[in-house]
Each structure stands twice: as C-alpha cells, then as structure tokens.
Amino acid sequence: MSATTSAQAGSTAAADPAGTAPAEADRRLTSKERRRVIIASLVGTTIEFYDFYIYATAAVAVLPALFFLDGDDTSKLLASMATFGAAFIARPLGSIVFGHFGDRIGRKATLIGALLTMGIATFLIGLLPTAHQIGLWAPAMLTILRFTQGLGLGGEWSGASLLATEYAEEGRRGRAAMWPQLGAPFGFILANGFFLVLTVLFAFDSTSAVLDHSFLVWGWRVPFLASLAMVLLGLWVRVKLEETPVFQQAVDEDKKVKSPVTEVFRTAWLPLIQGTFIMLATYVVFYLMTAWVLSYGIAKPEAGGLGISYTTFLIQQLLSVLLFAAFIPVSGWAADRFGRRRSLSVTTALIVVFGLLFTPLMDPAKVGVGEDVAMWRVLLFLSLGMMLMGLSFGSMSALLPELFATNVRYTGSGIAYNVASILGAAITPFIAVWLNARWGVGAVGAYLSLAGVITFVALRLSPETRDRDMREI
Template identity: 75%
Template structure:
C-alpha cells in the first residue's frame, strides 16, 4: 500500500504514476529482451558457432547449459542488489542492475566464435551469460517494488502487473527482431546448407545483442528521473533500515523464502518450456524426435501465441485484486497441472506430424494454451512475492525467493526437457510440468492470503 497522503514520505515523493509505470515496464522489457535474445540464439545460433562435434543433440545440450548459467547467477544477483536495494534504496539499485545486464548483452555481440579462438569462446560466452543473470537477479524484484510500493490501496496487483508485461513485450521485440533478420538474411534454420559460412551466422546474429545498448540508454534516462518509493522513504525516515538484509531475512523470514520459492516454481517451469525448449523442439530434426518446423514459421507461431501472454497479464492482476492472490493462483496452477497432461496429445510427432506434414494448427493451439496460462500465473507474481516480506528486507526477500526458484524451475528445465524428450518422448516433458505445478499447489495451500497486507507495516 502506498504511503498515506499526509505522511512526510508521500509529500516528498511526487513522482507521477505514469512515470512509475513506464520505469517499471521499460526496465523489465529491456531485461527480458536481453534474456530472450540469448535464449533464441542458444537454440538457433550458438550450437553451430560456440560448440564442436557432430552430435546435434549434444551441442544443443551444451548450449542449454550456458543458458542455465544465468540462473545460477540470479540468486547471487538478488543477494547483491537486494542488499543495496534494502540499504540505500530502490532507484539506485535498479540503475545498477540495468547496467549490469545491458553491458553483458552488448559484449556477447562482440564475442569471437569457437572457430576463431577455440574453447575460450564458450568460456567467455558462459561468463557473460553469468553476468546477465546477475543483472536480472536484481532487476525483477526492484521493478516489482517500484510498482507495488507506489500502488493505490486495493489495486496493488493491477499496479504490479506492469513490470510483468515486460516479459511478453521483451519476447515480442527480441523474437520479432530475430524474425526480421532471418528473413532479411535468408536464414531459415541452424542446419542451413551453407553451414557456418552463412552471413547470418557470421555477423547477422550479433545485431540484436549490439542494438540492446540503445534500449539500455532509454531505460537509464527514465529511471534517473524517478524518486525513491514512498514506502521505503518512510523506512529511511524511521531509521529502520537494517544493516544486513540478507542475514535478517534468513533469520526472521525463512518460511516466507521457502513459500515464495515454491509458489513461483510452476510459473518458471511453464515459462521456459514455452519459450526456450519449445523453440528447440519445434525446429529440431524429426530424426531426433522433434517437429522439424522451419525456423521462421515457428517464430511466427510463437509471436502469435505470446500476444495471449501479454493479454492475460492484466487479467491476472484483476483476478488477484478481486478474488485474492492465493485463491486465483490455486485455480490457475491446477490448470497448468492439467495442461502438462496434454503434451503427448497436442505435440507428439506421431500424432501431429513433422516437417511439411506437421499440423500447424495443433501446434498453435498448444502454444496459445500455454501462453494464456503463462499470463494468468505470471501477472500477479510481482504482488504476491513482495507481499510476503516486510519493507526493510522486501527487495532481498522477494528477489531471493524469485531467483532461487529460477534454479529449481528454470535453470534445468530446457536441459531436462531435451533429455526427457530424447529418451522418453514429449509426454514425459508434460509430466515434468505437472510435477512442478503440484509442488506449487502444495506451497500455495500452506501460504497465507496477502491481498490485504499493509506494505508500510514492519
């Protein structure tokens, strides 16, 4: 809840609500753009350029392993940026997180390949991917607090959905950019007849990474114009800022850390199945148990489906404000568990077809259901997790829960999905999602309703 009109903090913090919305939205859009650019390249570009060998599945798994490096870094980033976010404030910390992510993404666009410098190439790629994770580890919780700590009473989940829109917006920009480039360069799959001599694989793939620096500059300009959130300003005035937020949150709020981690689990598993893994499965070779859809065609299907992701994020915020966070998420997560049971029916090559014979409409239905559920579960998470923690450790607590969950639910998900499909078929991938949803249902069942929590109360 925002500061009361008569408080000193409210008087000092007169940042227009439109600027708060823009700052929380544009920052997460940039951060997720950077992340998706890497995810797309990890499937379509990096296996050919940064890894060696003749086994396509092995190279894809190696590329997915570098993708996972960022998730290992994210809890570390949440601790580092959370410490400063709860010590010196949300604004300065958000600027630091954005710079960390943006610079790492730009430098990836300058990297030499395996053919040029050997094993140093994947090593440097992994290091920069780790730095991307550090930045995103501090970005999400800060952007969420920016939205929630300025929100009007009774409308907190609807205000908190703005940074969540950064995920589908970043996806649309990143994948739309890649689609335009692949059309312009005449590149339609990583297994193109020209091999790594294709101009897109030589330099075209670098453009989205290098272009991110322009978006970072815009994001910095917006965030420099912000003032501190009124809720945190009250904590500063009351001199209740803690010296060691990490120690404090583990000492007094360890249960909330566990609850938040598993509340977010199903969302993460669904998210990275529907973004990173499904791209590799959709364009992968039928001989390896995948669908063999042309790269450009599959990107178009993803871009259509992600519009539903964006459309249902505001719906999620409205449902959470009207019916409560816990109640709405219990129903949505149960639907995710059921969706996991449909994988074999909707996208098994034996039923859906492959290559030129694939049932495009069947695949699109699968993507649309998954992305709709993604919007419904993701939209209110930026209200749920911060509401579990008091103000003086909220940046740290919500960030750690969100990013530890990223290790359990996202870091290994694309890797596990590739392995499960290769050994047991796509139905096993769906069961993996159902398992994640069941664990989230258990966490939600034992968690409190936070709809009416006073964010200014310590």
C-alpha cells in the same frame, strides 16, 4: 478491517506516535508521477527481458553451431542449454548483491546498477569471437557473460516490482504490479521479432544453414549490439525517478537494517521457502513455452523434433505470446478481486492439466513432422501455454513482495524469485531436451504437471497477502 491488518496498522502507529509518517506513503500520486512510475517499471523490465530472450533464441538457433564443436546435434544443443542455465545459477547471487543495496541505499540507484550490469554483458556477447576462431575460450567467455546477465536480472525484477507495489493504491496492488510483468512478453516480442526480421532479410533457414551463411557470420550479433541503445533509454527513464514513499518512510524512521540478507534469513525464512515454490510452476511453464519448445519445434525429426523451419515456428510463438500479454492484466485484476492464493490456485491446477496434453497436441506421431505438421495443433499448444503463463505470472510481482517487510523486501522477494529460477528455469530446458530424447514429449508434460502439483501445495500452505500493509517493518 481484518485482525492482521489492524495489528499491522497498530504497529505502524506505535512506531510513529505523531501519526505523520504514513502520510507520505499514503500520498496519492499525480497523473504525471503515476505515468512515470509505470513507464520506469515497464521499460526497465522490457529491456532486461529483451536482453535475456535474445540469448535464449540464439542458444537454440545459433550458438550450438558457433560455440560448440564436438558431438552430434543433441549434444551441442545440450551444451548450449547449459550456458543458458548459467544465468539462473547467477540470479540468486544477483538478488543477494542488489537486494542488499536495494534495502540499504534505495530502490532507484540499485535498479540503475542492475540495468547496466545486464546491458553491458549483452552488448559484449555480440562482440565475442566464435569457437571456430579461438577454440574453447569462446564458450568459456560466453558462459561468463551469460552468468553476468543473470546477476543483472537477479536484481532487476524485484526492484521493478517494488517500484510498482510500493507506489500502488490500497486494494489495487495486483493491477499496479502487472506493469513490470508486462515487460516479459514485450521483451519477448521485441527480441524474437528482431530475430524474425533478420532471418527473413538474411533468408536464413535453420534446417539447412551452413556456417558461412551471413546470418551465422555476423547477422545474429545485431540484436545483442542493438541492446545498448535500449539500455540508454532505460537509464534515461530511471534517473528521473524519485525513491518510493514506502522505502523513504523506512529511511526517515531509521528502520533500515545493516545486513538485509542476514535479517531476511533470520526473520523471514518461511516466506522465502513459500515464495520459492509458489514461483516454481510459473518458471517451468514459461521456459518450456519459450526456450525448450523452440528447440523441439525446429529440431530434425531424426533428433526427436518436428522439423519446422525456424521462421515459421517463430511466427507461431510471436502470435501466442500476445495471449501472454493479454492475460497478465486479467491475473492482476483476479488477484485483487478474489485474492492471490485463490486465483493462483485455480491457474496452477490448470497448468497441471495442461501438462497432460503434451502428447495429444505435440507428439510427432499425432501432429506430424516437416511439411506435414498440423500447425493449428502447434499454435493451440503454444496459445494454451502462454495464456496460463500470463495468468500465473501477472500477480507474482504483487504476491512475492507482500510476503516480506519493507526493510528486507528487496532482498527477500529477489531471493525467492531467483532461487525458484534455478529449480524451475535453469534446468528446465536441459531436462526437457533429455526427457524428450529418452521418453518422448509426454514425459516433458509430466515434468510440468509435477511442478504444478508442488506449486499448488505451496499456495495452499501460504497466507493470503492481499490486505498486507506494505509499510510493515
């Protein structure tokens, strides 16, 4: 046992001289209980990410034409990307609000509140009138609801991660923590698969669509409205949960803090900074591979894009996202086997190299445009990006919670994760559109490489957390 682990174990024993408190936290789950925890963490994040991604897809293919009337195609896309980014501005606030309740009243009730916040906002987006009907009120209400989506997701991820890690067996937290992470690719597949089916059924072609097309009139609303059924499913699963044993021990020992936000900034300001920049490159690569690349792929060649039809490009994305899902378990295994810092350092170095490949793989002069696009290059590019995303994202739900003590863990991991979302996700699609319009796709790759270098430095300056005691107060 390491000195750090021994010290933590000693402090735990001191807090509980009788030696009885850790017994509940160390109790092995039955197979039925473990399945319930896995399903609750996976289903909840899948629904949350589904809600988030249907907006990301609509922000590229639908919303510019329906909610923004002024300017050329690039200006409308930039305006739509700005509303997309509004959710990331809200996410740190959501992590503070839901983190407070998660560390004060418990993980279970807070997760239910986060799910409802996200789900109701998504459903209401499907009911919004467009700018052609009510003018500027439409983008204003759209931005408010997008902001509310961000509040919900700001509280969702950290709670689901704690659900997985605080129930996990010693030495297997990386693998246990992969379950909420799988919600990201699963939600992506559900959201974009839904849009793909609808575009086929409606015979919608983004390169030649007109405003009175039935998909633009009402078809795009269906995925938003359908989210209500998924939210009800998520609620049913989470209501059946018990509180995590690690948090219950803190409650039993009266170790909760009155103000988790104040406490985390007072005692854990350094882990907040470390966690934020450790997560940076993961966010940048993911939102380049989902939101930006879709806008780049389907944009007209004269606007700096490849001119691929929406349906064709979406199929490529759905194929590549399977690698995202496949490499998340690999990331969890590697984090347990080699340590969080070592495995993520290797992945981050590969992300830096990947950024240098944007020009040879995706520059219009090399890959072609319209019907002449070399689709194998596009698929290779998407597959490499999604593979790296899986390797990077898979162990984050173990590493970030491990940086913080039990009574501030929900708040601390949530703030780090969601402040990184502003730096790495909120502005990434917007900056990427601007960089490509001004200097070409190679500049977008350089932006990713820079984010990778920053994350690599943060990892090397951070501690290894694989052997941390999750009962630490």
